Amino acid sequence: MGNFLLRRLLSGVVLVFTISLLAFTLLYANSENIARRILGQNATAELVDRKTEELGLNRSLPQQYIEWLTNALQGEFGKSWFTGEQVTTGVTSRFGVTLSIVLGATIVAAVVGTLLGVVAATRGGRTDSTVQVFSVLGFAIPGFLVALALVLLFSIRLGWFKATGYIPITTSFTGWLTSVTLPITALALATIAVVAQQVRGSVVDGLGRDYVRTLRSRGLSERRVITKHVLRNAGGPALAVLAVQFIGLLGGAVIVEQIFAIPGLGQLAVSATVKADIPMVMGLVVATAVLVVIVNLVIDIAQASLNPKVRLS
Amino acid sequence: MTEFTVTPPPIPAAGRQSLLRRLLRKPVALVSIGFLAVVAVVAVVGRAVSPHDPYTSSLDLVLAPPGAEHPLGGDSAGRDVLSRLLTGTQISIGAALLALAVALVLGVAGGLLAGYYGGVFDTVSSWLTSLVMALPAIIVLLAARAALGPSIWVSMTIFGVLMSPAFHRLVYASVSAVRHELYVDAARVAGLSDLRIIGRHVLWVVRAPIIIQSAIVMGIAIAVQAGLEFLGIGDLAVPSWGSMLNDGFAQIYSTPILMLWPALVIALTSMALVLVANTARDELERVSPRRGRRRRAAEWSAPQVSEPAAIVHADAGDRPEDVLLHVRDLVVGYDQDDGGIKEVVRGVSLDIRRGEVHGLIGESGSGKTQTAFSVLGLLPAGGRVLAGSIDFGGVELVGASERVHAAVRGRRIAYVPQEPMSNLDPSFTIGSQLVEPMRVVAGLSKKEARARALDLLARVGIPDPQRTFSSYPHQVSGGMAQRALIAGAVSCDPELLIADEATTALDVTVQAEVLDLLRDLQEERGMALLLVTHNFGVVADLCDRVSVMQSGRIVETGPVETIFSAPQHEYTRALHAAILDDSTPRGALSPREVSAP
Numbered sequence: 001m002g003n004f005l006l007r008r009l010l011s012g013v014v015l016v017f018t019i020s021l022l023a024f025t026l027l028y029a030n031s032e033n034i035a036r037r038i039l040g041q042n043a044t045a046e047l048v049d050r051k052t053e054e055l056g057l058n059r060s061l062p063q064q065y066i067e068w069l070t071n072a073l074q075g076e077f078g079k080s081w082f083t084g085e086q087v088t089t090g091v092t093s094r095f096g097v098t099l100s101i102v103l104g105a106t107i108v109a110a111v112v113g114t115l116l117g118v119v120a121a122t123r124g125g126r127t128d129s130t131v132q133v134f135s136v137l138g139f140a141i142p143g144f145l146v147a148l149a150l151v152l153l154f155s156i157r158l159g160w161f162k163a164t165g166y167i168p169i170t171t172s173f174t175g176w177l178t179s180v181t182l183p184i185t186a187l188a189l190a191t192i193a194v195v196a197q198q199v200r201g202s203v204v205d206g207l208g209r210d211y212v213r214t215l216r217s218r219g220l221s222e223r224r225v226i227t228k229h230v231l232r233n234a235g236g237p238a239l240a241v242l243a244v245q246f247i248g249l250l251g252g253a254v255i256v257e258q259i260f261a262i263p264g265l266g267q268l269a270v271s272a273t274v275k276a277d278i279p280m281v282m283g284l285v286v287a288t289a290v291l292v293v294i295v296n297l298v299i300d301i302a303q304a305s306l307n308p309k310v311r312l313s
Numbered sequence: 314m315t316e317f318t319v320t321p322p323p324i325p326a327a328g329r330q331s332l333l334r335r336l337l338r339k340p341v342a343l344v345s346i347g348f349l350a351v352v353a354v355v356a357v358v359g360r361a362v363s364p365h366d367p368y369t370s371s372l373d374l375v376l377a378p379p380g381a382e383h384p385l386g387g388d389s390a391g392r393d394v395l396s397r398l399l400t401g402t403q404i405s406i407g408a409a410l411l412a413l414a415v416a417l418v419l420g421v422a423g424g425l426l427a428g429y430y431g432g433v434f435d436t437v438s439s440w441l442t443s444l445v446m447a448l449p450a451i452i453v454l455l456a457a458r459a460a461l462g463p464s465i466w467v468s469m470t471i472f473g474v475l476m477s478p479a480f481h482r483l484v485y486a487s488v489s490a491v492r493h494e495l496y497v498d499a500a501r502v503a504g505l506s507d508l509r510i511i512g513r514h515v516l517w518v519v520r521a522p523i524i525i526q527s528a529i530v531m532g533i534a535i536a537v538q539a540g541l542e543f544l545g546i547g548d549l550a551v552p553s554w555g556s557m558l559n560d561g562f563a564q565i566y567s568t569p570i571l572m573l574w575p576a577l578v579i580a581l582t583s584m585a586l587v588l589v590a591n592t593a594r595d596e597l598e599r600v601s602p603r604r605g606r607r608r609r610a611a612e613w614s615a616p617q618v619s620e621p622a623a624i625v626h627a628d629a630g631d632r633p634e635d636v637l638l639h640v641r642d643l644v645v646g647y648d649q650d651d652g653g654i655k656e657v658v659r660g661v662s663l664d665i666r667r668g669e670v671h672g673l674i675g676e677s678g679s680g681k682t683q684t685a686f687s688v689l690g691l692l693p694a695g696g697r698v699l700a701g702s703i704d705f706g707g708v709e710l711v712g713a714s715e716r717v718h719a720a721v722r723g724r725r726i727a728y729v730p731q732e733p734m735s736n737l738d739p740s741f742t743i744g745s746q747l748v749e750p751m752r753v754v755a756g757l758s759k760k761e762a763r764a765r766a767l768d769l770l771a772r773v774g775i776p777d778p779q780r781t782f783s784s785y786p787h788q789v790s791g792g793m794a795q796r797a798l799i800a801g802a803v804s805c806d807p808e809l810l811i812a813d814e815a816t817t818a819l820d821v822t823v824q825a826e827v828l829d830l831l832r833d834l835q836e837e838r839g840m841a842l843l844l845v846t847h848n849f850g851v852v853a854d855l856c857d858r859v860s861v862m863q864s865g866r867i868v869e870t871g872p873v874e875t876i877f878s879a880p881q882h883e884y885t886r887a888l889h890a891a892i893l894d895d896s897t898p899r900g901a902l903s904p905r906e907v908s909a910p
Contacts, residue, residue, distance in 0.1 A: 015447055027460045140587035141580050142536035144543060148562065148576060152569055163565075210735040213691050218750035218801060219723025222715065228749075232740045244446075251449025255540050259562070270544050273455040281459045288452050308740065308785040 004310065008300050012293035016286065020072070023285045024065050027278045028057065037276040038081060055081065072286065078279040080272075087283035090268060095287065098257065098264035100169055101180055102249045105187035109249075110242060112188070113195025114231070120196065121203035122226065131196055138193025144255040147186035151259060154182060164261035183260045187252050191245045198241045202234030209233075235306045243299040247292055332521060335596050342592040345585035352582055355399060356406035363396035367552045376568050388560050388571060397552035398574050405554045408469040409534035415473025416530055420480025421523070425511055427481070428488025438485075442478045450475045454541060463548045465538065472537055476530050483526055487519040521597060525590045532586035539579050554579050623662070623860075624881045626871025637809055637841050638665040638688065643701035643711075645683050645692065654699070657683045659865035661701070665809065670835060670842045672852035672873070674888065675862030681845045684862075685811050687711075688843075689728055690718035706808065723754045727807035729831075731814040733794035737786035743797045744782035747804060755805045769800035773830055792823040796830070803834055810835070813845045828855060849888055853877060861885045 077087035120131035155163035167175035254266035374387030385394035542555020561572030645658035770778035
């Protein structure tokens with residue numbers, strides 16, 4: 001088990017390293033282009049040269065990368081070319097906001113999706129068909145359209161929630177809750193659909209298993225067999241789905257943050273992208289990759305704790 | 314904007330033509346395909362049929378309401394919304410098609426190479442796949458936008474690369490599956506080139522799943538492209554669904570209707586694509602729409618012709634109060650998809666006396682196991698008792714509530730299954746699976762239950778009870794697992810133990826030991842034992858009484874000696890003859906000498 005996690009950790013480190021190399025090559029390859037983008041199309045060649053030198057872009061790409069990597073390993077990701085803000089502060093100050101929404105959506109999706117999946121599998125009939133239809137729709141309609149519909153309906157028409165304005169969880173929990181309810185709902189919907197579908201399948205499969213019949217034959221109640229045994233065995237595949245979904249939610253958050261004016265990584269990413277604030281973009285890419293690796297590790301640990309075959313190997 | 318788990322759709326049985334035709338017969342698919350056809354036509358001719366120039370602004374038209382000249386009004390820059398929508402369709406669909414084409418080419422080629430040649434291709438491509446899947450697509454696209462500028466075509470090419478694993482996995486799975494098929498070997502021996510084999514035998518097989526996957530990828534591409542444009546990082550002058558949505562969002566307080574049109578086409582197109590894909594997948598899997606487990610049960614009426622009665626050999630000293638389980642005229646059936654009922658047990662009557670070992674013998678499919686499951690109230694989904702009665706110690710079990718059944722199960726009737734490994738929950742230790750029912754059903758404390766479980770494990774002949782107690786099912790042998798299951802079955806002191814082919818899955822040497830164990834436990838505890846088996850040797854060795862089953866009916870029942878010395882029914886004789894043929898030639902046989910194999 002320790003070995004297994006160590007291997008996963010190592011492959012995660014290699015992954016982050018590779019991504020940083022690829023991203024760096026992509027972002028820094030055309031230095032003249034970068035300077036021109038900053039200065040505008042009308043800048044003279046002389047100005048462009050001076051800017052290129054100022055930013056250290058006149059050196060060879062490997063040289064620049066090694067310098068970036070050396071600094072990055074010490075937690076130093078440079079400054080924004082436009083605001084002068086430290087990349088590290090810029091990213092970390094917005095990280096928590098995005099994480100709170102994405103984790104919130106993940107938890108909501110896991111809980112609601114599991115409930116729906118179990119109900120659909122055990123009730124069958126009309127309940128099942130309803131959940132199936134919902135799953136297809138939730139899967140098919142892009143999340144940001146759902147977000148737009150929610151804003152129009154609940155914020156602008158009904159005025160139940162404020163359309164914009166994020167309240168940090170540290171300021172007020174209930175305030176945070178009302179400010180993230182709509183974003184989390186919009187984000188979670190598609191994941192709920194996917195999780196419900198997965199759990200439904202696992203539970204239907206689990207209920208037909210031989211050991212479930214044997215457990216019933218021992219006099220255990222239906223509820224106990226489902227909550228303790230069937231769900232436990234459905235947990236592994238559901239977690240694997242959730243790991244993939246988490247990455248999707250992270251991407252979805254970029255758009256949803258824009259709609260609800262939430263000051264998270266997504267907003268930072270969009271503004272940095274439009275301005276071609278390369279150091280900031282680089283920092284964001286690395287931060288996202290690290291987050292994904294960490295989440296995958298957590299899911300691996302959870303998988304192992306559910307599955308004795310993994311745990312004991 | 315959401316990553317999707319990609320499960321390879323099934324390999325189709327029928328060709329694409331017939332699939333399309335089958336789809337057109339489904340209303341949902343028909344409407345979806347119709348809508349997509351309209352979108353496709355607009356994508357081709359949209360620019361040409363636009364009533365106005367989609368790029369020209371007019372001050373009069375800024376946020377103009379719908380009117381005769383401009384049916385959908387004007388946007389924030391005073392451009393005709395309808396014209397932008399029509400022209401935008403071309404760009405949005407074109408961009409999504411580009412992403413699809415890139416994903417298809419890379420994914421299919423990579424999947425074919427990795428699947429067909431394996432080795433280095435395999436390693437490299439699986440590593441690349443995990444790399445591509447490691448970041449949210451939108452983050453990669455934002456980074457690419459920062460480096461390469463706002464071109465939608467560049468973004469969609471990159472997105473195509475990011476979506477290629479969807480096809481890669483699909484093709485890879487199919488290719489690895491057929492690579493070692495005999496017909497592929499035959500084609501190779503016949504001297505066909507790899508290229509022809511791949512084209513003819515591999516690609517042909519996965520074409521339908523690829524088409525389905527394409528619909529899904531196309532839907533995602535449309536959503537992602539619209540999302541990017543919506544974020545305002547594309548070229549906003551160019552009309553596309555996403556940029557129109559962006560414009561509408563900026564006017565959300567004053568003219569929210571501007572968002573309606575692009576949002577509607579995006580949502581409907583995505584939905585239509587997913588619905589077509591889903592329906593096609595269902596068609597390929599040939600799953601009829603699930604009617605659910607609680608659909609209305611089909612009517613069953615008792616057959617008019619009465620079945621021939623079983624031959625009953627009475628034995629002396631038979632008293633009715635000795636009977637523990639009293640089954641009368643039991644009929645069990647399964648609902649069929651066509652609305653009919655398939656009867657698997659047809660009027661079984663069976664008496665099991667307290668403390669007796671009763672053999673229920675017959676070939677597979679004769680209804681023995683279904684009879685046993687009916688007694689336990691554990692018939693698989695779709696099966697139900699249609700008629701008859703099951704009286705267990707004065708409690709009627711047919712039609713009884715789940716609570717009545719649960720109260721009888723474990724405590725009074727217990728069950729030992731056929732296949733030991735699949736009957737233990739792989740996620741829990743053997744010990745916890747023994748302890749749980751004793752605590753819940755018999756109400757023992759944790760400590761008592763644990764002590765009793767260890768005693769039981771020792772009793773059923775497990776050499777190191779402590780170790781087996783804390784082992785997981787995959788860590789013990791089949792024989793050990795079966796002993797643990799027997800320990801679990803007797804843990805709450807049942808009056809009747811039903812052993813369903815309890816030794817069939819075990820090694821021959823272990824079979825005899827497990828049978829001995831069952832008999833010893835039965836004698837020790839004075840419990841009744843219903844031994845379901847297809848093996849006459851087992852019956853002869855262990856049983857007091859035997860019932861012979863054939864095609865859902867009991868044809869002959871009586872004391873084991875009578876059945877062996879004077880079988881009346883021809884089926885019993887046939888079974889009997891079969892066992893004689895199997896055994897080594899000896900002198901005169903008495904039934905007790907026929908031992909378990």
